[in-house]
Amino acid sequence: MLEVKNISKSYGPIDAVKDVSFSADQGEILGFLGPNGAGKSTTMRMITGFLTPSAGTAIVNGHDITVAPVAAKKLIGYLPENAPLYAEMTTTTFLRFVAELRGYSGRVRDQKVEEGISRCQLESVRRQPLGTLSKGFKQRVCMAQAIMHDPKVLIMDEPTDGLDPNQKHVVRNMIRDMAASMTIVVSTHILEEVDAICTRAIIISAGQLVANGTPDELRRKSSLHGAVELTLSDASSDTADSLRALPSADRVETERSRYIVYPGNQETLYSEVSAMARDKEWKVTGLRTLDGRLDDVFKQLTVGGDFSNVG
Amino acid sequence: MEGLHNIVVIGKRELKSYFESPVAYVFMVVFLLLVGFLTFFVSGFYEARQADLRPFFFWHPWVYLLLVPAASMRLWAEERRTGTIELLLTMPITMVQSILGKFFAAWIFLIMALALTFPIIISTVHLGTPDAGAIAGGYIGSALLAGTYLAVGTLTSAMTRNQVISFVLALVFCFVLLIAGWQPFTSIFAMWAPEWLVSGIAAFSFMPHFESLQRGVIDLRDIVYYASVMIFMLAATHIVLDGRKGG
Ligand SMILES: Nc1ncnc2c1ncn2[C@@H]1O[C@H](COP(=O)(O)OP(=O)(O)O)[C@@H](O)[C@H]1O
Ligand SMILES: [Mg+2]
Numbered sequence: 001m002l003e004v005k006n007i008s009k010s011y012g013p014i015d016a017v018k019d020v021s022f023s024a025d026q027g028e029i030l031g032f033l034g035p036n037g038a039g040k041s042t043t044m045r046m047i048t049g050f051l052t053p054s055a056g057t058a059i060v061n062g063h064d065i066t067v068a069p070v071a072a073k074k075l076i077g078y079l080p081e082n083a084p085l086y087a088e089m090t091t092t093t094f095l096r097f098v099a100e101l102r103g104y105s106g107r108v109r110d111q112k113v114e115e116g117i118s119r120c121q122l123e124s125v126r127r128q129p130l131g132t133l134s135k136g137f138k139q140r141v142c143m144a145q146a147i148m149h150d151p152k153v154l155i156m157d158e159p160t161d162g163l164d165p166n167q168k169h170v171v172r173n174m175i176r177d178m179a180a181s182m183t184i185v186v187s188t189h190i191l192e193e194v195d196a197i198c199t200r201a202i203i204i205s206a207g208q209l210v211a212n213g214t215p216d217e218l219r220r221k222s223s224l225h226g227a228v229e230l231t232l233s234d235a236s237s238d239t240a241d242s243l244r245a246l247p248s249a250d251r252v253e254t255e256r257s258r259y260i261v262y263p264g265n266q267e268t269l270y271s272e273v274s275a276m277a278r279d280k281e282w283k284v285t286g287l288r289t290l291d292g293r294l295d296d297v298f299k300q301l302t303v304g305g306d307f308s309n310v311g
Numbered sequence: 312m313e314g315l316h317n318i319v320v321i322g323k324r325e326l327k328s329y330f331e332s333p334v335a336y337v338f339m340v341v342f343l344l345l346v347g348f349l350t351f352f353v354s355g356f357y358e359a360r361q362a363d364l365r366p367f368f369f370w371h372p373w374v375y376l377l378l379v380p381a382a383s384m385r386l387w388a389e390e391r392r393t394g395t396i397e398l399l400l401t402m403p404i405t406m407v408q409s410i411l412g413k414f415f416a417a418w419i420f421l422i423m424a425l426a427l428t429f430p431i432i433i434s435t436v437h438l439g440t441p442d443a444g445a446i447a448g449g450y451i452g453s454a455l456l457a458g459t460y461l462a463v464g465t466l467t468s469a470m471t472r473n474q475v476i477s478f479v480l481a482l483v484f485c486f487v488l489l490i491a492g493w494q495p496f497t498s499i500f501a502m503w504a505p506e507w508l509v510s511g512i513a514a515f516s517f518m519p520h521f522e523s524l525q526r527g528v529i530d531l532r533d534i535v536y537y538a539s540v541m542i543f544m545l546a547a548t549h550i551v552l553d554g555r556k557g558g
Contacts, residue, residue: 048401052556073403080401084394086324088331100320101402103313145398 001025002047002153002183007056009042016042018207019056024183024200026152029175031198031215032187035302039207040187041081044157047185048078060153074102077151077182081158083142087131091122091141094130095148102149116144120174136167143171147178154178156186160193172197191294205302215294222292223300226266228273230259231286242280246272260290317404321412322419325386329420338382342424345374350431364441367431368449368525372489372517375460380481382421383464384474386413387552391472400556410548414465421457425450445527452524455537456517460485462544469551485517492516 002024009017017039024030034040045051047058049069058065063072086094095113104112117126120140125133130141139159146154159175160168175184175197188194194201194215201218203211211218219225232239235257243252248265249272263269270289277284329335349370390396399409435441460481467480490496492513501509513519517540520533 045397050397050401050556052553070403070405073401076401078398078401080394080397082394084397086328086395087393088328089324093327097320097324098398098402101317101404103316103403142398 001061002185003059004043004047005056005059007043007046007058008054009039009046009051010054015207017046017204020204020207020209021056022202022209022212024185026183027180028200029179029184029186029198031194031201032185032204033189033191033194033201033298034187034204035189038204038302040204041157042207043204044078044155044185044187045080047153048076048155049073050078050080074149075152077146077149077154079139079142079146079154079156079159081161083135083138085130085133085138085141087129089130090128091117091126091130091133094141095144098145098148112148116148119147120144121170135162136164139163139167139171143174151182153183154185156184158187158189160188160190191298194294203298203301210301211297216291218297219292219294221300222294222296223262224260224290224296225292226263226269227290227292228261228263228269229286229288229290230261230273230277230284232257232259232277233283233285235259239282242276243273246276248272258286314405314408317408318412318415321399321404321409322416325413325416326419329382329416335420338378339424339427342374342378343427345378346370346428347431349374364432364435364445364449365525367428368453371453372456372521375457376482376485376489378424379421379457379460380464380467380478380485382417383461383468383481384477385468386417386465387469387548388472388474388477391555392474400552406549406552410465410545410552414461414545417461417465418454418458421461422454425453425457442527448527448529449525451529452521452533455524455534456521459517459537459540459544462541462548463488466544466548466551469548488515489517492518494518 004020004022007017007020008015020039020043022030032040032043042051046053047060047065049065049072053066057067058072060072060075063075065072089097092113095116096109099109099112102112117123120143122137122140122144125137125141130138133141139162143156143159146156156175160171163171172193175186178184179199186193186198198215200212200214202209203218211221213221230243240252240254240259243249243259243261246261246269248263248267248269250262250264252262253260261269261273274287276282277287346367350367353370387396390399400406432441432446463484464477464481467484468474468477470480471477493516497509497513500512520536523530524533
């Protein structure tokens with residue numbers, strides 16, 4: 001269970017994070033979205049105790065990171081951005097080092113190291129210096145470090161950044177498999193990731209929280225949500241005007257023979273469009289209601305910086 | 312107990328990392344060559360024809376000036392440059408434990424280099440029996456001096472992510488603290504400055520405290536002096552690292 005309460009961070013005059021609050025329960029995979037520079041890493045660094053918040057705090061299973069940092073850190077696993085590692089150490093010596101800092105010794109320590117190696121598929125690089133590993137392996141070594149102690153809260157900063165599609169797939173499966181026993185927060189700017197793994201997502205822009213909901217709820221904020229897409233094989237120049245004249249239509253966008261009718265009234269738009277197509281005997285090759293797209297919501301909420309009229 | 316365990320774990324990693332790069336061996340060889348050269352050729356150790364170790368210990372403050380900053384420059388600067396500091400400081404340990412673990416590892420490394428000078432001592436045995444107390448005192452003094460320089464270097468290493476800057480800052484800082492109490496310097500200074508100012512500044516210097524230890528005299532006041540400088544510098548390191556967290 002993670003509660004982030006009114007957390008803020010300023011670097012001199014720059015407010016990197018402004019009054020962000022959210023919480024996540026065990027079993028949730030919370031997507032943390034935002035464009036580059038939005039404040040994702042800064043927020044995660046405060047939650048994990050690497051940075052001290054200018055205001056507010058994060059609470060992990062009742063332990064306040066600013067008051068009892070060691071107790072809170074014991075429950076947190078953290079995969080920092082770009083998976084920093086000690087270049088001269090090997091996979092095993094590094095994992096052994098982390099295991100010892102996590103308080104394991106003797107046989108249990110060795111067992112934890114072996115578990116990490118098998119869970120993160122590091123068998124082939126166990127004796128290799130970390131500085132010589134590929135990005136995908138570095139990410140997984142860092143992941144093994146983060147999950148070794150079965151953390152209650154796992155914070156991952158762009159864990160799939162820079163990986164190829166197969167590697168991304170492996171990492172996503174791992175995240176999904178672990179989710180039941182912990183709270184996971186994963187930052188990304190890749191939107192397909194949200195649909196692939198997240199049960200909920202929050203969006204931050206210029207340091208401020210602008211949305212918090214399930215992927216479906218977020219899609220509903222899209223201006224495309226409830227729009228009707230109509231494709232015709234006999235489109236003519238006055239088709240768009242006819243559609244625009246419908247009582248439930250707000251505006252119409254045209255792309256060759258494809259029309260997107262934005263809703264004034266979502267309830268009745270589809271039936272009006274289909275009735276018109278029947279009356280005018282258009283040759284319809286496609287007609288459907290759109291769900292809205294996440295990238296559309298993302299753009300709406302994060303471009304410009306004026307958030308007063310959305311959300 | 313847990314604190315000590317964490318210091319040992321951090322220290323072990325740090326000490327091993329010295330020997331995992333060729334830098335450690337280069338460091339030790341350069342240290343031994345420099346000490347040997349200065350002792351035998353510049354001070355004319357053998358010509359003196361006596362088992363007096365002062366020509367040997369005399370050079371340590373100057374040799375350390377170059378070598379201790381080289382040994383300390385990466386302690387924190389490298390963690391900051393590569394980002395591993397983010398792993399280290401999000402482990403369930405305190406900042407004090409990290410600072411002490413690294414400091415003791417580097418100190419042990421320097422003491423190992425110092426211990427390798429022992430053959431120089433052995434080579435004096437045929438010139439007459441050197442005073443064992445003087446040898447022990449000289450070595451203890453030298454180790455304390457190295458630790459004090461190291462504490463300064465730890466602080467400058469925490470101040471930057473650039474090892475070269477860390478090295479230069481440590482060198483300058485140590486040089487000032489060294490020369491402030493060095494007799495040739497204080498006598499020039501004394502020509503125009505009042506006596507109390509000269510001795511006041513000299514009191515902060517490493518030098519007078521090393522001079523007595525060099526003669527084999529272990530004075531509690533000298534040990535207290537070295538310990539306080541180390542604690543002060545490490546506390547300042549803590550403040551600098553905390554300041555970065557606070558950003
Ligand atoms: N140490 C720092 N000093 C000053 N500004 C910083 C520092 N770290 C981050 N920032 C600024 O804070 C903002 C948020 O950065 P970051 O959290 O890294 O964003 P994200 O991870 O979402 O890309 C950016 O504008 C960045 O320039
Ligand atoms: Mg980031």
